Amino acid sequence: xxxxWDNMFGYWMVLLAISLGAAALVYVLxxxxxxxx
Amino acid sequence: xxxxxxxxxxAPIFLLMITGxxxxxxxxxxxxxGGYMVxxxxxxxxxxxxxxxxxxxxxxxxxxxxxxxxxxxxxNIDWTLALTMVGGTxxxxxxxxxxxxxxxxxxxxxxxxxxxxxxxxxxxxxxxxLETRRAHKRIEEISEHGERVGRELKTxxxxxxxxxxxxxxxxxxxxxxxxxxxxxxxxxxxxxGILAGFFGVGGGFIRVPALVYVIGATTHIGVGTDxxxxxxxxxxxxxxxxxxxxxxxxxxLFMILGAMIGAQFGSIATSFVRGPAIRYILSYSLILxxxxxxLRLIYVLTGQKIEALAFxxxxxTLGEMLFLCLFIVSLxxxxxxxxxxxxxxxxxxxLVVAAA
Numbered sequence: 357x358x359x360x361w362d363n364m365f366g367y368w369m370v371l372l373a374i375s376l377g378a379a380a381l382v383y384v385l386x387x388x389x390x391x392x393x
Numbered sequence: 394x395x396x397x398x399x400x401x402x403x404a405p406i407f408l409l410m411i412t413g414x415x416x417x418x419x420x421x422x423x424x425x426x427g428g429y430m431v432x433x434x435x436x437x438x439x440x441x442x443x444x445x446x447x448x449x450x451x452x453x454x455x456x457x458x459x460x461x462x463x464x465x466x467x468x469n470i471d472w473t474l475a476l477t478m479v480g481g482t483x484x485x486x487x488x489x490x491x492x493x494x495x496x497x498x499x500x501x502x503x504x505x506x507x508x509x510x511x512x513x514x515x516x517x518x519x520x521x522x523l524e525t526r527r528a529h530k531r532i533e534e535i536s537e538h539g540e541r542v543g544r545e546l547k548t549x550x551x552x553x554x555x556x557x558x559x560x561x562x563x564x565x566x567x568x569x570x571x572x573x574x575x576x577x578x579x580x581x582x583x584x585x586g587i588l589a590g591f592f593g594v595g596g597g598f599i600r601v602p603a604l605v606y607v608i609g610a611t612t613h614i615g616v617g618t619d620x621x622x623x624x625x626x627x628x629x630x631x632x633x634x635x636x637x638x639x640x641x642x643x644x645x646l647f648m649i650l651g652a653m654i655g656a657q658f659g660s661i662a663t664s665f666v667r668g669p670a671i672r673y674i675l676s677y678s679l680i681l682x683x684x685x686x687x688l689r690l691i692y693v694l695t696g697q698k699i700e701a702l703a704f705x706x707x708x709x710t711l712g713e714m715l716f717l718c719l720f721i722v723s724l725x726x727x728x729x730x731x732x733x734x735x736x737x738x739x740x741x742x743x744l745v746v747a748a749a
Contacts, residue, residue: 361738362738362739362740363738363740364738368677371719371723372712374719375716376708376709376712376716378711378715379709379710379711380708380712383704383707386408387437387707
């Protein structure tokens with residue numbers, strides 16, 4: 357966990373994972389239905 | 394859900410405002426319009442492709458005005474550089490579009506152009522990333538010796554060669570502290586304009602590294618000056634798109650509402666960091682845009698049949714905006730924490746300056 361904080365690449369990966377997770381949630385909650393209408 | 398009469402679709406307003414905000418933050422911080430993020434995002438939200446492109450261009454012009462005003466207050470614009478370059482940029486974009494139409498007429502396909510833009514962006518990412526890592530290490534070394542480090546440090550020496558070209562008239566850009574042949578500035582504008590017009594890659598992606606590495610401006614000046622270029626080129630693009638009826642003004646309005654706050658935050662955020670931090674975010678946005686374009690390229694080449702690829706392309710389009718925005722916000726927070734003597738990750742101190 358410390359490595360993820362103190363290493364720029366580790367921090368990069370954590371932020372990217374959070375962002376992609378949030379984007380996937382937006383897709384599932386709002387966009388999936390609209391895109392398949 | 395809001396019904397957009399011009400586009401004939403329904404889309405959630407808050408997603409448009411969040412898109413405007415996040416792209417505003419990123420654009421104000423690294424000096425790009427963000428078309429590579431907004432156009433695919435609008436298509437994902439259900440807007441037809443031509444409306445997405447026109448709406449994006451119009452929103453970029455408005456957002457660039459907001460960022461430019463803030464960067465002018467921060468002293469990040471060199472007007473001599475901006476005004477000398479802008480003619481070359483406009484000429485370059487027109488030449489690029491003409492070249493694009495010509496290559497289409499001789500049968501050069503869309504995937505070939507997409508592959509070309511992927512290669513250019515990946516090359517720019519590699520150069521920017523490697524140079525910025527060297528600069529990051531150099532700042533660490535200087536700090537370890539107890540010496541003060543300014544707001545900018547570059548390890549690239551390419552600009553020295555370009556500044557030594559003795560073709561008159563020589564222009565003195567007082568604010569950027571650059572003395573260089575006018576023709577170099579104009580030709581950089583033409584070259585970056587051609588690439589932007591031909592490949593459809595936003596001009597800022599290519600112009601900011603060119604201003605920093607070829608002309609020799611500091612990263613902050615590069616960002617501010619490039620935003621002035623975007624006001625002109627984006628304004629021209631918005632006018633052309635509006636005349637063709639490709640703009641959904643309600644969508645522009647909602648995005649601009651988010652961008653009004655985002656663009657100001659992104660511009661002010663540059664005063665919390667050193668040049669290499671901006672170049673890091675620029676290189677990250679380049680690799681993310683490259684990956685996004687690569688995903689779309691594979692999706693097109695596989696006949697648009699693989700559902701998982703479509704899902705990844707959508708998630709990636711939205712995720713990259715959020716990622717860049719979060720990274721910029723966290724850099725500002727780290728800068729404030731560092732100023733107050735609170736613990737921050739080891740890689741942060743060389744990248745931030747003391748918060749005011």
